[in-house]
Amino acid sequence: MTAVVEQPPAQPKVKAGGGERGLIDLVLRFREAGILGALVVLVAVTTVINPRFLSAQGVEDIFLNASILALLAVGQTLVVVTRNIDLSVGSVVGLVAFVVGDFVSGTQHGVLVAVALGVAIGAACGLVNGLLVSFCGVPALVVTLGTLYVIQGLNHYIAHGEQISAAEVPGAILSLGNGDLLGIPYLPLISVAVMLAVGYYLRSYSSGREFYAIGSSPEAARLAGIPIRRRVLTAYLAAGVLAGLAGTLWLARFGTVVADPARGWELDVVAAVVVGGVAIVGGVGTVYGAALGALLITTIGSVLVVLKINPFWQEAIVGLLLLLAISADRLVALRLARVLRKRNVRHG
Amino acid sequence: MAEATGTVRGKGAGAGRFVRWDVVVTALLVAVFFGGVGISPDFGNTDNLSFALGDLGEIALIALPMTLLVVCGQVDLSVASVLGLAGALTGWLWNAGWAFETIVPVVLVVGVVCGLVNGLLVTRLGLPSLAVTIGTLSLYRGLAYVVLGTEAVSQFPAQYAELTTTNVPGTPIPYQVALFVLLAVVTALVLHATGVGRALFAIGAQEDAAFHAGIRVKRIKLVLFVVSGLVAAFAGIVYTLRYGSARADNGVGLELAVIAAVLLGGVDFDGGKGTLGGVISGVLLIGLLRNLLMLNDVATEIQSIVTGLLLIVSVLTPRLAGVVRERRARRRPAAAPA
Amino acid sequence: MNTSAPPAPPRLALVDVSKAFGAVQALRGVTVELYAGEVHALAGENGAGKSTVVKTFAGVHRPDSGEVRLDGEPVVFGGPADAQAAGVAVIYQEPTLFPDLSVAENIFMGRQPRTSLGRIDRRAMHAAAADLFARLGVPLDPAQPARGLSIADQQVVEIAKAISRDAKVLIMDEPTAALTGQEVARLFAVTRTLREAGCAILFISHRLEEIFELCQRVTTLRDGTWVGTETLDGLTTDDLVQRMVGRELDDLYPKQEVAPGRVALKVSRLTREGVFTDVSFQVRRGEIVALAGLVGAGRSEVARAIFGVDRWDAGEVEVDGRALPPASPTAAMAAGLAFVPEDRRQQGLVMDMSIERNMGLTQLRSLRRASGPGPLISRRVERDRARDWALRLQLKFSRLSDPVGVLSGGNQQKVVLAKWLATEPSVLIVDEPTRGIDVGTKAEVHRLLSELAAQDMAVLMISSDLPEVLGMADRVLVMHEGRLVAEIPRAEATEESVMAAATGQRAGKEAA
Amino acid sequence: GTTKDSANSGGGAGAASTASANPNAPLKEGIKLAFLPKQINNPYLTLVDKAGISAAGEYKGEAKEVGPSDASASSQVSYINTLVQQRQDAILISANDPNAVCGPLQQARQRGIKVVSYDSDTAPECRDVFINQAASEEIGRSQVKLLAELMDGEGEFAVLSATANATNQNTWIKYMQEELKKPEYAKMKLVKIAYGDDDDQKSFQQTQGLLQAYPNLKGIIAPTTVGIAAAARYISGSQYKGKVVVTGLGTPNQMRQFVKDGTVEKFQLWNPNDLGYLASYAAAALVSGQITGKQGEVLKAGRLGERTVGANGEIVLGPPFTFEASNIDQFDF
Numbered sequence A: 001m002t003a004v005v006e007q008p009p010a011q012p013k014v015k016a017g018g019g020e021r022g023l024i025d026l027v028l029r030f031r032e033a034g035i036l037g038a039l040v041v042l043v044a045v046t047t048v049i050n051p052r053f054l055s056a057q058g059v060e061d062i063f064l065n066a067s068i069l070a071l072l073a074v075g076q077t078l079v080v081v082t083r084n085i086d087l088s089v090g091s092v093v094g095l096v097a098f099v100v101g102d103f104v105s106g107t108q109h110g111v112l113v114a115v116a117l118g119v120a121i122g123a124a125c126g127l128v129n130g131l132l133v134s135f136c137g138v139p140a141l142v143v144t145l146g147t148l149y150v151i152q153g154l155n156h157y158i159a160h161g162e163q164i165s166a167a168e169v170p171g172a173i174l175s176l177g178n179g180d181l182l183g184i185p186y187l188p189l190i191s192v193a194v195m196l197a198v199g200y201y202l203r204s205y206s207s208g209r210e211f212y213a214i215g216s217s218p219e220a221a222r223l224a225g226i227p228i229r230r231r232v233l234t235a236y237l238a239a240g241v242l243a244g245l246a247g248t249l250w251l252a253r254f255g256t257v258v259a260d261p262a263r264g265w266e267l268d269v270v271a272a273v274v275v276g277g278v279a280i281v282g283g284v285g286t287v288y289g290a291a292l293g294a295l296l297i298t299t300i301g302s303v304l305v306v307l308k309i310n311p312f313w314q315e316a317i318v319g320l321l322l323l324l325a326i327s328a329d330r331l332v333a334l335r336l337a338r339v340l341r342k343r344n345v346r347h348g
Numbered sequence B: 001m002a003e004a005t006g007t008v009r010g011k012g013a014g015a016g017r018f019v020r021w022d023v024v025v026t027a028l029l030v031a032v033f034f035g036g037v038g039i040s041p042d043f044g045n046t047d048n049l050s051f052a053l054g055d056l057g058e059i060a061l062i063a064l065p066m067t068l069l070v071v072c073g074q075v076d077l078s079v080a081s082v083l084g085l086a087g088a089l090t091g092w093l094w095n096a097g098w099a100f101e102t103i104v105p106v107v108l109v110v111g112v113v114c115g116l117v118n119g120l121l122v123t124r125l126g127l128p129s130l131a132v133t134i135g136t137l138s139l140y141r142g143l144a145y146v147v148l149g150t151e152a153v154s155q156f157p158a159q160y161a162e163l164t165t166t167n168v169p170g171t172p173i174p175y176q177v178a179l180f181v182l183l184a185v186v187t188a189l190v191l192h193a194t195g196v197g198r199a200l201f202a203i204g205a206q207e208d209a210a211f212h213a214g215i216r217v218k219r220i221k222l223v224l225f226v227v228s229g230l231v232a233a234f235a236g237i238v239y240t241l242r243y244g245s246a247r248a249d250n251g252v253g254l255e256l257a258v259i260a261a262v263l264l265g266g267v268d269f270d271g272g273k274g275t276l277g278g279v280i281s282g283v284l285l286i287g288l289l290r291n292l293l294m295l296n297d298v299a300t301e302i303q304s305i306v307t308g309l310l311l312i313v314s315v316l317t318p319r320l321a322g323v324v325r326e327r328r329a330r331r332r333p334a335a336a337p338a
Numbered sequence C: 001m002n003t004s005a006p007p008a009p010p011r012l013a014l015v016d017v018s019k020a021f022g023a024v025q026a027l028r029g030v031t032v033e034l035y036a037g038e039v040h041a042l043a044g045e046n047g048a049g050k051s052t053v054v055k056t057f058a059g060v061h062r063p064d065s066g067e068v069r070l071d072g073e074p075v076v077f078g079g080p081a082d083a084q085a086a087g088v089a090v091i092y093q094e095p096t097l098f099p100d101l102s103v104a105e106n107i108f109m110g111r112q113p114r115t116s117l118g119r120i121d122r123r124a125m126h127a128a129a130a131d132l133f134a135r136l137g138v139p140l141d142p143a144q145p146a147r148g149l150s151i152a153d154q155q156v157v158e159i160a161k162a163i164s165r166d167a168k169v170l171i172m173d174e175p176t177a178a179l180t181g182q183e184v185a186r187l188f189a190v191t192r193t194l195r196e197a198g199c200a201i202l203f204i205s206h207r208l209e210e211i212f213e214l215c216q217r218v219t220t221l222r223d224g225t226w227v228g229t230e231t232l233d234g235l236t237t238d239d240l241v242q243r244m245v246g247r248e249l250d251d252l253y254p255k256q257e258v259a260p261g262r263v264a265l266k267v268s269r270l271t272r273e274g275v276f277t278d279v280s281f282q283v284r285r286g287e288i289v290a291l292a293g294l295v296g297a298g299r300s301e302v303a304r305a306i307f308g309v310d311r312w313d314a315g316e317v318e319v320d321g322r323a324l325p326p327a328s329p330t331a332a333m334a335a336g337l338a339f340v341p342e343d344r345r346q347q348g349l350v351m352d353m354s355i356e357r358n359m360g361l362t363q364l365r366s367l368r369r370a371s372g373p374g375p376l377i378s379r380r381v382e383r384d385r386a387r388d389w390a391l392r393l394q395l396k397f398s399r400l401s402d403p404v405g406v407l408s409g410g411n412q413q414k415v416v417l418a419k420w421l422a423t424e425p426s427v428l429i430v431d432e433p434t435r436g437i438d439v440g441t442k443a444e445v446h447r448l449l450s451e452l453a454a455q456d457m458a459v460l461m462i463s464s465d466l467p468e469v470l471g472m473a474d475r476v477l478v479m480h481e482g483r484l485v486a487e488i489p490r491a492e493a494t495e496e497s498v499m500a501a502a503t504g505q506r507a508g509k510e511a512a
Numbered sequence D: 001g002t003t004k005d006s007a008n009s010g011g012g013a014g015a016a017s018t019a020s021a022n023p024n025a026p027l028k029e030g031i032k033l034a035f036l037p038k039q040i041n042n043p044y045l046t047l048v049d050k051a052g053i054s055a056a057g058e059y060k061g062e063a064k065e066v067g068p069s070d071a072s073a074s075s076q077v078s079y080i081n082t083l084v085q086q087r088q089d090a091i092l093i094s095a096n097d098p099n100a101v102c103g104p105l106q107q108a109r110q111r112g113i114k115v116v117s118y119d120s121d122t123a124p125e126c127r128d129v130f131i132n133q134a135a136s137e138e139i140g141r142s143q144v145k146l147l148a149e150l151m152d153g154e155g156e157f158a159v160l161s162a163t164a165n166a167t168n169q170n171t172w173i174k175y176m177q178e179e180l181k182k183p184e185y186a187k188m189k190l191v192k193i194a195y196g197d198d199d200d201q202k203s204f205q206q207t208q209g210l211l212q213a214y215p216n217l218k219g220i221i222a223p224t225t226v227g228i229a230a231a232a233r234y235i236s237g238s239q240y241k242g243k244v245v246v247t248g249l250g251t252p253n254q255m256r257q258f259v260k261d262g263t264v265e266k267f268q269l270w271n272p273n274d275l276g277y278l279a280s281y282a283a284a285a286l287v288s289g290q291i292t293g294k295q296g297e298v299l300k301a302g303r304l305g306e307r308t309v310g311a312n313g314e315i316v317l318g319p320p321f322t323f324e325a326s327n328i329d330q331f332d333f
């Protein structure tokens, strides 16, 4: 480190930094790679024990099951990255599934109408959350817990003990949930498309990076002139829109909908996001990780059934795996930080 | 200069102090109570009130350590699952012929272990407590199912079960409420008048600074999680006795109710701010309001909506009041240094 | 107060601006005019309102009365974004980085180089950042995350961020407080280039010699009021101090000669891999030992390890003959150590907590004992003790129950000192004790340290302010690249000898 | 210490009615009664309660439905207390847990409030009568018979139940297992009991899992309206359609499409309207003193005619009805 006195320090520095950067990149990439690895192992082991797990029907089922959770996880990531949280997603999905179902029941409305209505309702919910959090500056957890209760109540009020029955939902809409394109069901296609689009935006666009900046340090973001309110509002709006879409897809997939069908999903979604390596304190994480987290959690559920593990163990194992995932992630990060310190370039 | 401005500032800040969450919530509580007595004759009778208070029992108990945790910037979402696990264990051991007097300490130890697991994961690995306890929320609930499966165990010894449904002799106060009052006083003193309390606020507001001041951050957090587990397990036994039924799904979703009460009471989820008095008001407000709505046959869905709105309003009011005050202050800036 | 104003209107100006926070009148009728091609200094004691001026320029605060003028026209900055759009770049007093993002992203947030498709061009961004660091002569990796940067490096990133904006107006609030001579010289070179290119610059520093070196004119504030604006030519340091504090300044380095006593702190072969290696030294009672070195030499890290906030890999620390367990600040405190950390915002103070509670935080046990029997702490005792210290250190505050975050930077530093001195330590480690403290207070802090040493305390002082090191220390230990390379007694300590050791030119020769 | 064996079982003799019945007493007018379903938005129970409420109109009573939005054991307790405070004449409850509601119900009865359980019973000492939709034993056994008929008496099958704790489900399953011990079912094997928690989506996924885990599965019994609909829906949209038999308890409106498309051949249920109607009349009869809940008393239940109180205060609605393609269009509920 004689560079300090010499004129062009850039030359040796950038080189030295290259190695370090590689390491850091590895850590960052590892978050997703780790989940992917766990997923592969899980699937491999299960398939060895029960080959039907990887049958066409089996794979299709897993992807179908994960799609809706993954969509929600993508939306939640946007919010969590800005150091906020949206606990109302589950209730929004329920409300949308029910209201859209009610609207299209017994009619011949097509997919577009259903999606548009669902997205509109979701956007409205997201807008309320977003306005409260960003413009009124009230804590996200409290607000969205509040809207969770309100939306849940609204859903029950509208439902009034009735249910939407698959028989009355137009076939076009049901086929959105169960049909496929060239053998690949629509649902995962939609989720993957949304995930890629959002992920690309977050990584490669200036405004996308601002979501991370806000979550990393709101105070610094304010001083940097980042339009915090607008971005946070956008995050909630997007989460709402995706929840609306997810609600419509829920209707399309299941057909039968009772009031508040996705009750308790907020914790699943948050779990997926956390398992996927998105820091709950904001600033870190990708939608790919979150979507993988959703896939992992869903897969665990299916695997336990397929492996004929006592269903009573299922919840415990999901919890355990969640803990393992975050602990492993953390341990690797700590180990790497230590390695980085020891090869501290400045004293190297 | 210090002295001169000191007196002037007193007034302005006094007005600012008034509009705090906990004050708003306490005011609402008073309003609901007297409004309730006015609207519904059955609301104010001691029978109903002591039931309504007793019905809050477990939420209120768990809210105490939860307040400490949230003040210290942590959260324990696994409490309801620990409660369920404690209930399931109680039932299982009871079925297996254990003496109830042995079951209680064993179950409490299990609660401590649950808290310890949470605490160690948070302090040793430095994981965010929200993530950890979402994990243990599933884990402990799952274990409850593993222990008890589909069974529902009942018929616990009457002499203990009665303690959870009867009043302290000669008073309209349920035993649980008496216990809660006792623990609340202790918790309030710890939080607001001891060194540990000071440390909790410091950790919640700025952990690094607290650590640099020689505060044993990790140990304090660990102890808090352990206490939280212990209280949740105790609440699990109470719950089981009160409903006379040990089931794996006892208290599902209770954690959100507890957190709602704590937040409603004005504790900042980011840590470092809040009062225990506010939390107690929050707990009571949710309980009494629910009771009042039920008595007037307001449908469940409306109750849910009211609870949600209450949460939103309770955080919104002080903010809006603050904004209004600021506007007003800005309009007459010259007045300040008078 | 003759100002030879150039004919063109000032680039950016505050005209007759007042600003109050609650009942605290931070600014009263203040006028500051920044002209193109000029470096303008803002001088004043801690809490005089300098940073408030900066934040008003930056659009963070809106004036209660008076106006901001851009090229002679009144403007209203609705927020920092507006000011930035108008070509104002600001280095705030406290670094404001995004810890999770890379250094390069921190610099270019919101204006990253784009490809033709509008997406971020990372390669170009990193190259541009590396370029900036080269200009500032600091070896930082653009891809490194900002988390874990030392205060000095953070400050460097802030500087890079500001100069990368090619702003018309550059405002720097104590940019040099964390820097050593090397970086300061680089910064000044860059600043001069910008000035010559027609930039209007506002510069704040408590190191008055820097003001004289860099600036053309100076505006002085006292307790939020405007004292005067004048050219620096012909002005002496004493004049400037006179204007700032309204009185003659006492001796800035009131060092008392004390015969050193027993060894109080003994550090043997302390090593933390990758950070510092094989550090051994002793500090005796009554001694002030300075730890000098370039930014990043590892001085703060040594102090942190001694106090136990960081773990060490090998070696031993003894206080008054008793070995300390590793990584336990609580044990270190019990043994009589006190540590004033360099980052007061993150480590020194709990910003949202009141002044009195902050002071009490290090003495919870003794407060409890003083409050009578039982585990409770009396608020009266807590407040009385805090008031004593506030008066002793001449803290400028309105109420002890105010959050410490509303104090000016220098007054915050006093609170940190108070909170540690109140523990009555036998060994006091201070990391940059006077960073951001005005000259008047600095003298007080120095007198305090000197007194404490005279009362048999051992003081280990880390400072990047060389005059301070030379003025206060009985011995100077010099670190270079994580090793102790020299021990220089007071008599031989000169700017040249210390700098030579710090830059490694005498490495190994005089190592202790 | 106090162990299970030493403890006296919690107040068994609680509030056993001592009054004697007057079978000829007229039904009182203005009786206040409240239906407390497991969960307010359970569509099946909504049907039952609506029927009960409109039956109250026939004898000029005032009936209402209140209840929690989640089906947890404890959530009904505060409602019971509220109903006591409101001084209702009778509480009709479909219990989430047989014991959790017991204490408060006892208290209600001590204050002279009559308690009728329907659909899902409480512990017998906590209510006056239980309106059983069909004798539990009969439901359990007939489900097995039906399945045996549909899968020609051989092969593996699974049960998709509601929640693991549902009393009625568990009783039925117990009788199914009894029935399976008979020699004629030797070639049938119950491989798994899965729980869909009366959650449509969960039941759906449980069905998926079952079919993957048990490649030789030939049949599923879902003795819950939510479960059977979900199972049928999954099968009708998968490769298993026509290969795996689904039956159980379902409502005709829910199942119509699956009967028509051949996924489901036959399933069973009673008429929920009749269940509510009968419960409502039982409550009125109790309040009016026509019956007290003793075995052998006769309940006059409007259009349904008479039912006799059986052992343990049980009143049985009737045998379950089997729906199939030929008759399903005659029903609308």
Ligand SMILES: Nc1ncnc2c1ncn2[C@@H]1O[C@H](COP(=O)(O)OP(=O)(O)OP(=O)(O)O)[C@@H](O)[C@H]1O
Binding pocket: C021, C022, C024, C025, C026, C044, C045, C046, C047, C048, C049, C050, C051, C052, C053, C093, C406, C407, C408, C409, C410, C411, C436, C438
């Ligand atoms: N946000 C705020 N709220 C309340 N008071 C404030 C706030 N910001 C500054 N003040 C007060 O305004 C006065 C001026 O503070 P300022 O930060 O401008 O001083 P400064 O000259 O920059 O001091 P230093 O040299 O210590 O940085 C101080 O008394 C300070 O306590």
Ligand SMILES: Nc1ncnc2c1ncn2[C@@H]1O[C@H](COP(=O)(O)OP(=O)(O)OP(=O)(O)O)[C@@H](O)[C@H]1O
Binding pocket: A346, C147, C148, C149, C150, C151, C152, C153, C178, C275, C293, C294, C295, C296, C297, C298, C299, C300, C301, C302, C342, C464
């Ligand atoms: N909290 C931290 N985490 C990781 N690395 C750090 C941290 N603080 C400092 N460093 C790094 O450790 C090395 C030594 O820094 P240190 O702060 O000890 O130097 P110093 O000599 O005290 O200089 P300064 O004047 O910046 O205090 C630097 O390379 C710095 O980047």
Ligand SMILES: [Mg+2]
Binding pocket: C050, C051, C052, C093, C173, C408, C409
């Ligand atoms: Mg300042």
Ligand SMILES: [Mg+2]
Binding pocket: C150, C299, C300, C301, C342, C431, C462
């Ligand atoms: Mg340092």
